[in-house]
Amino acid sequence: MRGPVYFHAVPLALLVVVLLLTACGGAPHPQSTLAPQADFSTELFGLYKNVFWWAVGVFVIVEALLLIAIARYRARPGARDPKPVHGHTVLEIGWTLAPALILVFIAVPTMRSIFDTAGHAPEGALRVQVIGHQWWWEYRYPTLNISAYNELHLPVRTAIQVEMTSADVIHSFWVPRLGGKRDLIQGRTNRIAFSADSAGEFWGQCAEFCGASHANMRLRVVVQSDSAFQRWVDQQRVAPATPAKGSAAEAGLQVYRRSSCIACHTIAGISQGKVGPDLSHVGGRATIAGALFPNTPEILQRWIMNAPAMKPGALMTPQTLPPQDLDALIAYLQSLK
Amino acid sequence: MKSWLTTTDHKRIGLLYFWTAFGFFLIGGLEAMIIRAQLIKPDGGLGVSAETFNQLFTMHGTTMVFLALMPLSAAFFNFMIPLQIGARDVAFPRLNAFSYWVFLLGGLFLNVSFIAGPLFGADNLSVAPDAGWFGYANLTERQFSPGPNVDFWLLGLQILGIASLAAGFNFIVTILNMRAPGMRMLRLPPFTWMTLITQFLVITAFPVITVALVLLMFDRFFDTHFFVPQGGGDPILWQHLFWMFGHPEVYILILPAMGIVSEVLPTFSKKPLFGYTVVVYSGVVIAFLGWSVWSHHMFSTGLGPIADSVFAGTTMLIAIPTGVKIFNWIGTLWGGQIRFTSSMLFAIGFIAMFIIGGLSGVSHASAPSDLQQTDTYYVVAHIHYVLFGGTILGLFSGMYYWWPKMTGRMLSESLGKVHFWLTMIGMNLAFFPMHFSGLLGMPRRIYTYSSDLGVTSFNQVSTIGAFLIGLATLVFAWNLLRTRWQPVNAPNNPWGGSTLEWAIPSPPPVYNFTVIPTVESRMPLWQTERHAPMAPLPERPPAAIHVPGGSWWPLITAIGLPILAIAAISRTLPLVFLGVAIVIVGIYRWAYEPFEM
Numbered sequence: 001m002r003g004p005v006y007f008h009a010v011p012l013a014l015l016v017v018v019l020l021l022t023a024c025g026g027a028p029h030p031q032s033t034l035a036p037q038a039d040f041s042t043e044l045f046g047l048y049k050n051v052f053w054w055a056v057g058v059f060v061i062v063e064a065l066l067l068i069a070i071a072r073y074r075a076r077p078g079a080r081d082p083k084p085v086h087g088h089t090v091l092e093i094g095w096t097l098a099p100a101l102i103l104v105f106i107a108v109p110t111m112r113s114i115f116d117t118a119g120h121a122p123e124g125a126l127r128v129q130v131i132g133h134q135w136w137w138e139y140r141y142p143t144l145n146i147s148a149y150n151e152l153h154l155p156v157r158t159a160i161q162v163e164m165t166s167a168d169v170i171h172s173f174w175v176p177r178l179g180g181k182r183d184l185i186q187g188r189t190n191r192i193a194f195s196a197d198s199a200g201e202f203w204g205q206c207a208e209f210c211g212a213s214h215a216n217m218r219l220r221v222v223v224q225s226d227s228a229f230q231r232w233v234d235q236q237r238v239a240p241a242t243p244a245k246g247s248a249a250e251a252g253l254q255v256y257r258r259s260s261c262i263a264c265h266t267i268a269g270i271s272q273g274k275v276g277p278d279l280s281h282v283g284g285r286a287t288i289a290g291a292l293f294p295n296t297p298e299i300l301q302r303w304i305m306n307a308p309a310m311k312p313g314a315l316m317t318p319q320t321l322p323p324q325d326l327d328a329l330i331a332y333l334q335s336l337k
Numbered sequence: 338m339k340s341w342l343t344t345t346d347h348k349r350i351g352l353l354y355f356w357t358a359f360g361f362f363l364i365g366g367l368e369a370m371i372i373r374a375q376l377i378k379p380d381g382g383l384g385v386s387a388e389t390f391n392q393l394f395t396m397h398g399t400t401m402v403f404l405a406l407m408p409l410s411a412a413f414f415n416f417m418i419p420l421q422i423g424a425r426d427v428a429f430p431r432l433n434a435f436s437y438w439v440f441l442l443g444g445l446f447l448n449v450s451f452i453a454g455p456l457f458g459a460d461n462l463s464v465a466p467d468a469g470w471f472g473y474a475n476l477t478e479r480q481f482s483p484g485p486n487v488d489f490w491l492l493g494l495q496i497l498g499i500a501s502l503a504a505g506f507n508f509i510v511t512i513l514n515m516r517a518p519g520m521r522m523l524r525l526p527p528f529t530w531m532t533l534i535t536q537f538l539v540i541t542a543f544p545v546i547t548v549a550l551v552l553l554m555f556d557r558f559f560d561t562h563f564f565v566p567q568g569g570g571d572p573i574l575w576q577h578l579f580w581m582f583g584h585p586e587v588y589i590l591i592l593p594a595m596g597i598v599s600e601v602l603p604t605f606s607k608k609p610l611f612g613y614t615v616v617v618y619s620g621v622v623i624a625f626l627g628w629s630v631w632s633h634h635m636f637s638t639g640l641g642p643i644a645d646s647v648f649a650g651t652t653m654l655i656a657i658p659t660g661v662k663i664f665n666w667i668g669t670l671w672g673g674q675i676r677f678t679s680s681m682l683f684a685i686g687f688i689a690m691f692i693i694g695g696l697s698g699v700s701h702a703s704a705p706s707d708l709q710q711t712d713t714y715y716v717v718a719h720i721h722y723v724l725f726g727g728t729i730l731g732l733f734s735g736m737y738y739w740w741p742k743m744t745g746r747m748l749s750e751s752l753g754k755v756h757f758w759l760t761m762i763g764m765n766l767a768f769f770p771m772h773f774s775g776l777l778g779m780p781r782r783i784y785t786y787s788s789d790l791g792v793t794s795f796n797q798v799s800t801i802g803a804f805l806i807g808l809a810t811l812v813f814a815w816n817l818l819r820t821r822w823q824p825v826n827a828p829n830n831p832w833g834g835s836t837l838e839w840a841i842p843s844p845p846p847v848y849n850f851t852v853i854p855t856v857e858s859r860m861p862l863w864q865t866e867r868h869a870p871m872a873p874l875p876e877r878p879p880a881a882i883h884v885p886g887g888s889w890w891p892l893i894t895a896i897g898l899p900i901l902a903i904a905a906i907s908r909t910l911p912l913v914f915l916g917v918a919i920v921i922v923g924i925y926r927w928a929y930e931p932f933e934m
Contacts, residue, residue: 029791031778033709047706055696062663062692069670070685073606074677082673084865087612087665095664096657103653106703110653111646113705118642134481169476170572172637172712176778180708183638185573186475187566190639203789207637207712207780209469211476212387215783312387 030203033176037202037223040117040179040194047113051106058102117180119191125159128152132164132171132184134210135217135311136277136290146236149277150291152221155229156199164190169211175204175221183208196223205291212313218291240268240280240336252332255325264316267336275315283336289314297330304329343887345430346847350437351416352743357441358408359814364448365400366810368393373767373803376796379788390784391467392486396447398470399490402590403497404444406724409732410593411440414508414532416743420838420845421526423517423854428510430885431927436504438895443496446899450489456907457485466490469782471583472553474564474575479557485906488557491550492902498543498550499898505539508532517837519856523617526836527610530617531596534624538585538592541628546582549575558905573638580631588627590724592620594731595662598684601734602666604834605681606673609860612665619658619665626655636704637711645704652702659695663688678832679753683734686761690726694719697772712782714792715775721768725806733760733813741827745844746820752812759809766802770795835860840874848882851875888930894923 029035036042073082129140130152139148154160164173166184174181179194196202206217224232243249253270256262262271266278282288285295289311293299304326307316321329344350372393375385385393415433419426427433450465457464467486468477477487512525512533525533552563553575562568564575603610610616632640632648640648666688675681697719701707710716733756740748774792775781786792830839839862841850851874854861858868897919904912 029777031790033776033778041709044705044709047703048700048709051700051703051706055699059692059696062667063689065667066670066685066688066692069667070675070677073670073673073675075607075674079674082606082608084609084863085611085668085672086609087615088668091664091668092612092615092661096661099657099660103656106699107650107653110649110703110705113703114642114645114649117705117708119639169481170473174712174780176709180705181637181712182708185566185638187571188573188639203778205780209391209473209476209712209782211468211481212391214391215387215780215785218787 030201031176031205035177037198037200038178038194038196040192041177042197043113043117044180047109050109054102054106058099117192119162119182119193121159121161121193125161125193126155127161127163128154130162130164130173130184132166132168132173132206132210134168134313134315135206135213137173137217137219138167138277141233144233146233147278148236149282149285150219150287151285152219153229153232154196154221154223155226156196156223158226159195160193162192162194164192170208171206171210171217172208173204173219174207175202175219177202178204178221181207196221199223199225199228203291213290213311216290216292216311220287220291235284235337236281240270243332243335248328248331249335250332251325252328252330252335255321255329256332259319259321259329260317261329279333279336281336283334295334297334300330300333301326340887342892343434343889345426345434345885345888345891347415347419347427347430347433348743348845348847348849350433351412351414353437354408354415354440355412355743357437357444358405358412359817361400361404361444361448362406362409363810363814365397365405366807368397368400370803370807372397373800375784376786377800379786379790379793379796382785385784387784388461388467389463391469391782392451392463392465394782395466395469395490396451399447399466399494400444401724402470402586403494404440404447406590406728406732407501408440410535410590411436411504413528413593413597413732413735413739414504417739417838418508418511418529418532419515420742420841420849421529421836422512422515422520423837423850423856424511424515425849425853425882426885427507428515429507431888431891431930432503432507434888435891435895436500436507438892439496439500439503439898442895442899443493443500446496446902447489447493450486453485453489459484464489466493471579472575473579474553474556474572475566477553477557477575478565480565487553488906491553491557492905495547495550495554496898496902498547501539502543505536505543508536509540512536517850517853517856523614524856524859527599527613527616528593528596531592531599531620534620535589535592538589538624538627542582542585542589545578549578549582552578554905573635576635576638577631580634581628583634584631585624585627587723588624590728591731592623594687594728594735595620597731597735597738598666598687600834600836601680601684601738602669603860604738604832605676605678605684606670607833608669608673609835609863609865610665611668611671612661613859616662616665619661622658623655626651626658630655633702633704633707634711636707649702649704653699656695656699656702663692663695678737679748679750679757680734680737680832682754682757683730683737686757687727687730687734690722690730690761690764694722694726697722710775712780713775714771714779714781717781718768718771718775721764721771725764725768730760733757736813738832739838740817740820741831742838742843742845744820745827745842747825747827747831748816748820752816752819756809756812756816759805759812763802763805763807763809767799767806768802770798770802774799830862835863837861840871848878848884851878888927890923890927890930894920894927897923 036045127142131138137150139152164184166186171184172181182190182192202221204219243253264273264275266272268280288295304319306318307314375382451463454462454464464485466489468482555561556563562570564570564572599610630652633652737753774795777792779786779792827843829842858865861871864870897916901916904916
């Protein structure tokens with residue numbers, strides 16, 4: 001019979017699994033959980049590896065038993081009826097205790113990790129508040145008195161205390177290479193804590209289904225050396241640049257002042273809208289629209305003209321601006337470093 | 338036609354359940370294939386809109402759980418339980434018919450949402466539910482989901498819950514009270530045992546989701562604040578209620594398939610089920626533990642380390658009775674004379690695939706590890722190894738096993754084997770790569786993903802696999818239909834089975850047994866150490882047999898329920914009175930109906 005043929009493929013498939021798992025840790029996977037770059041994510045990965053290898057062991061043994069059984073006990077013509085075995089008490093006790101014992105080796109490190117990763121950073125950690133919005137991220141640094149949007153800047157090798165909540169529905173903050181996900185829930189504050197091992201840009205995105213553009217609620221974490229981080233902080237603290245007289249940006253500021261932008265967006269000293277992200281330093285960001293698109297004049301132009309076409313459900317209504325006004329507005333926004 | 342609309346025969350109702358559920362299974366599968374087609378390309382895919390995609394995955398989950406897998410199991414409960422315990426029908430035949438009609442109408446009500454848009458002045462044709470099969474508050478509140486989509490979902494599920502509850506009580510009473518003489522509890526066939534346990538889960542789990550749905554309905558229709566944080570409510574309360582239902586629901590879906598496999602393996606190994614009592618008790622233990630693990634769906638919500646530890650621990654415990662079952666199945670095969678029929682291949686495939694789903698489940702039980710896997714494609718892989726590799730393969734095994742009994746016609750074994758291999762290859766291509774997509778950071782429930790994530794090739798393989806599953810299902814459908822115009826008649830006991838359903842003709846006569854048999858062993862049709870096989874039953878009944886007649890009232894009463902749902906969703910007060918009147922009159926006439934027609 002052909003029954004057993006498939007099952008010979010199982011160990012082979014397993015080998016492929018292991019090879020792929022080891023091969024997948026490299027750079028082209030910016031959201032890989034298999035390439036941790038922080039204490040939090042490293043601990044979770046260690047725990048996963050522990051479970052994984054136990055599972056591989058159990059998988060090999062049990063599938064092998066199944067394979068042997070169906071290969072060895074195929075019906076053969078003329079064979080006598082099998083012995084009507086009803087059970088075996090010692091075997092039953094044995095295969096009840098064996099998995100229980102294995103689970104002890106998984107449960108003990110699990111419990112230890114649960115308390116290790118409960119989200120409480122040591123004293124003096126940098127506090128960051130993450131607020132989820134449909135479908136973008138707001139970050140506040142209460143001790144530094146600044147805020148950021150979609151792109152979170154953090155100093156390397158520094159304990160970070162992240163406090164999370166939501167302005168609307170439930171979201172989940174997830175940057176796989178830095179740590180596990182944690183939900184953002186209106187009316188509650190959730191915590192994670194971590195310290196990034198190396199500088200670099202880390203990708204993440206919302207992991208809890210949050211409506212039409214859940215797939216488009218992405219984020220970046222820029223982990224920087226202490227000095228680079230300090231430069232970024234200083235830049236956030238200065239008031240938005242005032243455009244030079246007669247420049248395109250200056251005309252753009254006038255367009256901004258009389259457009260409907262001001263109802264929803266804040267630019268410090270100019271407008272105080274609270275619906276969308278603060279634009280005081282929008283020109284300094286690498287991406288727009290929830291880390292979805294690069295921050296280039298062409299994309300910004302398309303975005304202003306018709307945001308919902310680029311990001312379903314986006315609240316920003318399509319704008320109708322004459323081309324020269326649009327160009328000026330973009331020049332102004334780009335000047336807000 | 339009239340005889341089908343008024344039928345109270347458990348066998349006819351079983352067939353109605355089967356064909357209806359199989360139809361919904363095809364619809365749910367079609368939804369899955371559109372989802373997979375969209376994900377074959379990153380950065381926008383094939384152009385399925387976010388709104389449509391969200392409707393598709395919501396309806397795929399809802400359809401497969403409530404309209405395909407549960408009722409396909411129910412088809413077997415209906416057809417097989419009275420036969421396996423030596424009864425003429427279920428305890429409450431008209432209630433049984435009522436369950437079916439409510440299920441059918443509830444399923445139609447949910448699916449009508451795909452074309453009901455114009456009735457609500459929506460821009461699109463479809464206003465199907467779009468907030469996930471788990472409907473997490475506060476996204477499902479009116480503020481964030483203003484359309485009728487979520488209303489269709491919460492009203493539809495309330496209707497379906499009534500069907501499940503009625504059937505649950507019916508089968509518990511049937512199994513406990515309608516057993517043939519000598520059919521002691523520990524002589525019940527394992528499928529009957531797993532059915533009994535499943536029904537206890539149904540009657541305890543469904544009230545919980547009903548409460549949750551009613552609270553959500555109050556929030557949406559009457560501006561209460563059960564799940565609204567600004568009003569003092571709590572969206573996490575929804576998650577607790579939903580998963581208090583949702584996790585037992587997983588066992589409601591898997592235990593019947595485990596029961597089927599526990600019937601099929603002994604028959605085709607020519608050996609009794611190894612460790613029968615242990616298999617039964619481990620089913621009971623799984624059900625008990627199944628009530629105490631719900632928060633493992635919520636590790637990322639920040640329950641705190643104490644709760645996380647407790648739920649991680651209880652979840653890991655479930656691995657023990659599950660493992661015990663698998664070892665006993667292998668013990669059944671061991672030393673047997675194994676015949677690789679289509680039914681047996683699916684049963685063996687069930688064991689092989691369920692092991693994978695069970696083991697990936699352990700990485701979710703380990704709460705901190707789960708923080709990296711929950712809400713990613715890794716979970717999608719896990720649930721599909723459990724619910725497809727487990728439940729669906731088990732149900733296919735049951736279809737090949739019992740189809741001859743249900744229809745009197747044999748299915749083609751060669752088509753069955755093509756179906757099996759296509760399904761196995763398809764499911765592993767579809768679901769195995771999802772482990773990698775997830776580990777590499779692809780969240781679930783997204784209509785598009787960035788090409789920069791490096792998961793495109795895994796998604797392409799998944800899509801190919803999904804279409805192979807679709808092809809395999811068409812082969813199966815062809816095999817079913819073939820039995821209508823190229824019939825091969827089935828004997829009483831085509832497989833040499835040991836249980837009572839094989840003692841009577843295929844298909845069984847309306848009264849099932851000419852004489853109610855007296856049962857002396859766990860395997861009445863087999864020679865055992867202490868018991869000779871049961872003597873054949875007489876060809877004709879020695880005396881007139883009383884069978885329940887048909888009734889219109891189950892169908893009429895059932896029609897009242899979707900009318901109430903339509904009244905709510907269209908905010909039409911007179912329809913409320915109409916629906917209530919139909920239900921009350923229906924129940925009243927039902928109660929006073931002369932039993933003999």
